Amino acid sequence: METVVIGTTAEGHQVRIDKNAASADGIIVAGRVKPHTDFRGPYESGLMKMMTIGLGKREGADIFHDAGFAHIPRLIPLFGRCILKNAKIALGFAILENAYGQTCKFAALRPDEIDEKEPLLLEEARTHLPFIFFDEADVLIIDRIGKDISGDGMDPNVTGASSCSPYVSGGLKAQRTVVLDLTPATHGAALGIGAAHTITRRLFEKINYESTYVNAITARALDFVRIPCILDNDREAVQLALRTCVSIDRGNPRIIRIADSLHTETIWISEAMQDEALNNPKLTVLGEPEPWSFNSEGNLW
Secondary structure, three states, X not given: OOEEEEEEOOOOOEEEEEHHHHOOOOEEEEEEOEOOOOOOOOOOXXXXXXXXXXXXXXXXXXXXXXXXXXXXXXXXXXXXXXXXXXXXXXEEEEEEEOOOOOEEEEEEEOXXXXXXXXXXXXXXXXXXXOOOOOOEEEEEEEOOXXXXXXXOOOOHHHHOOOOOOOOOOOOOEEEEEEEOOEOHHHXXXXXXXXXXXXXXXXXHOOOOHHHHHHHHHHOOOHHHHOOOEEEXXXXXXXXXXXXXXXXXXXXXXXXXEEOEOOEOOOOEEOHHHHHHHHOOOOXXXXXXXXXXXXXXXXXXX
């Protein structure tokens, strides 16, 4: 995690990159270009951010986040241009994914092309985001969140899940969000639970607070790790979410359940949404309504 100072931005910020990278003959910067979960700008997740925060390690990221998410759209190009000027960047290797999380495009950029061409790749990537083809629901249920799914555990560009950042918009509008579990690959890092309203004890007991908090502290994002209401099982987590919705049709609640924000190609919807799904040419209804498959312990698995 050791870094060295390689320069200062036009506004006087100290710019750091990894010590080993700084002494290398050349650096290939590789990363996914995609919309960020917490801010909007011409550069979001991508090569400029990878140079600034990835190469910057924890020290560089800490300096970068000090001003808060409101200033990140301005700071990313400032830091990135300083690194392009003062570090031995040999190549930018941009990766775009489709709506199924699969690689759909590679773009190799010379250092002098990164500044100009990355914003164009970002706009292309924005068209590939996973999507839930409904505007609103009373309750959104997410089976699992994790850092392997999204930097925020669940991508608010998709879920809209009461995002903890006021600098993004879009995604599904749901009154309540329920999260049932963490992915195994997140190893207890539960950044994003702060955007949920109810969680299960199953999830709560898997949280690794050290890895969860260090991410939130570095990003100045403590709201992302607030603990929601904890319920003993999946049924109770859903019930409490429904119980606290306002001005809804309680006999026919609008409920959507997804595996996670990266996999929305097949979803569950409640009967109240069936007609809307049947009338949407982008959707195919795969089966007839059936009861929730809660087991004897009130869980879905």
